[in-house]
Amino acid sequence: MSVEQIRLSAGRFRRKVEWRNARESVAALVVVLFFAFEFMRTNDLLARVGFSLIIAGMCYMVRELYSRGSWRRLPKDAGLSSCIEFQRRELERQRDLVSSVWRWYLGPMIPGLAVLIVAFARINPGHLKHFELVIAVYALAIAAAFVGIAKLNERAARRLQRRIDQLNELSSQG
Amino acid sequence: MPEKERKPDELFEKAAVEYGPALERLAHAYEADPEIRRDLLQEIHIALWRSFAGFDGRCSLRTWVYRVAHNVAASHVGRQSRSRRLTLVGLDDLANLPDRAAGEESAGRRHALDRLMEMIQQLEPLDRQVMLAYLEEMDAASTAEITGLSARNVATKIHRIKAVFARRFQEGGRNEQ
Numbered sequence: 001m002s003v004e005q006i007r008l009s010a011g012r013f014r015r016k017v018e019w020r021n022a023r024e025s026v027a028a029l030v031v032v033l034f035f036a037f038e039f040m041r042t043n044d045l046l047a048r049v050g051f052s053l054i055i056a057g058m059c060y061m062v063r064e065l066y067s068r069g070s071w072r073r074l075p076k077d078a079g080l081s082s083c084i085e086f087q088r089r090e091l092e093r094q095r096d097l098v099s100s101v102w103r104w105y106l107g108p109m110i111p112g113l114a115v116l117i118v119a120f121a122r123i124n125p126g127h128l129k130h131f132e133l134v135i136a137v138y139a140l141a142i143a144a145a146f147v148g149i150a151k152l153n154e155r156a157a158r159r160l161q162r163r164i165d166q167l168n169e170l171s172s173q174g
Numbered sequence: 175m176p177e178k179e180r181k182p183d184e185l186f187e188k189a190a191v192e193y194g195p196a197l198e199r200l201a202h203a204y205e206a207d208p209e210i211r212r213d214l215l216q217e218i219h220i221a222l223w224r225s226f227a228g229f230d231g232r233c234s235l236r237t238w239v240y241r242v243a244h245n246v247a248a249s250h251v252g253r254q255s256r257s258r259r260l261t262l263v264g265l266d267d268l269a270n271l272p273d274r275a276a277g278e279e280s281a282g283r284r285h286a287l288d289r290l291m292e293m294i295q296q297l298e299p300l301d302r303q304v305m306l307a308y309l310e311e312m313d314a315a316s317t318a319e320i321t322g323l324s325a326r327n328v329a330t331k332i333h334r335i336k337a338v339f340a341r342r343f344q345e346g347g348r349n350e351q
Contacts, residue, residue, distance in 0.1 A: 002187065002190075003183045009219070013217065016213075078225055078245045079229060079233070079237075079238035079239075079241045079242045080228070080241075081245065082241065082319070083241065083248065083300060083303050083320060083321040083322055084321060085322055086241075087248055087299060090249065167300075170323060171322055171323070173323075173326075
């Protein structure tokens with residue numbers, strides 16, 4: 001490959017990666033559009049605040065995912081890092097990402113969901129029996145799902161840590 | 175001219191000429207799908223081209239090229255194993271895996287090189303890096319410089335990988351008879 005070919009393909013490759021990243025955002029975009037639609041439909045101020053907070057939380061989550069977790073350019077000093085060092089850094093980055101899901105993934109969604117639950121509880125249409133109970137069950141189900149996600153990520157973080165420990169052990173053997 | 179005094183573009187051209195075929199073999203060992211492999215090879219070339227801005231001659235050109243290439247390829251494997259749910263295995267697990275080729279008598283014998291490549295593609299990145307360096311006829315010291323393992327560890331790993339591969343070849347051969 002000549003330098004000219006590389007320059008051309010670098011541009012094409014960057015566009016390809018941008019497109020790949022954009023496709024990965026589609027799921028988040030669908031959710032944001034859904035909540036934006038619901039925001040427009042409701043007249044309740046508290047519900048609107050809830051929808052806005054959820055949209056803000058989703059945007060923050062996607063931003064964090066791209067800046068910390070997704071494809072990123074290889075560092076320019078990749079040639080200075082041995083394969084073990086490089087892999088350890090990558091694994092540490094992934095471990096930090098999955099072990100902090102409360103901060104960047106679950107946490108940002110909590111204010112919006114909490115406000116929405118309160119808003120729905122206030123809007124009780126009156127004709128529904130046990131409405132408060134239904135709301136409480138919804139809230140518990142969401143809380144259980146969040147705890148489940150956090151547990152799965154904790155497990156993944158432990159698995160990554162074991163691989164990091166193995167690499168540390170290998171690199172410390174002279 | 176010493177390598178560290180060359181311009182990044184010159185270094186890249188030199189590396190592309192000297193190590194182009196080796197990089198193709200490396201990409202082949204990391205990615206079985208021909209189309210994705212082309213992308214991976216391109217990604218390796220781009221990363222190399224960009225990396226030479228930081229090349230200061232602290233290591234040889236060969237070590238630099240292989241480190242960058244393996245690091246790009248290992249990232250690729252990490253991404254692919256998450257998105258395509260590929261399972262990489264340690265040597266102990268590989269030794270106990272059923273040989274897929276063994277059950278395909280009617281499909282005819284598979285070329286030994288294809289089977290070797292398939293086994294390499296199942297290895298975890300570090301084992302794969304060691305084995306590829308061995309197949310490129312690098313000595314243990316050079317492999318150690320690229321991977322970060324000690325030369326003794328490299329020799330041990332090569333010995334173990336060769337033993338596992340030999341056993342699997344034998345098992346495959348017996349089942350095909």
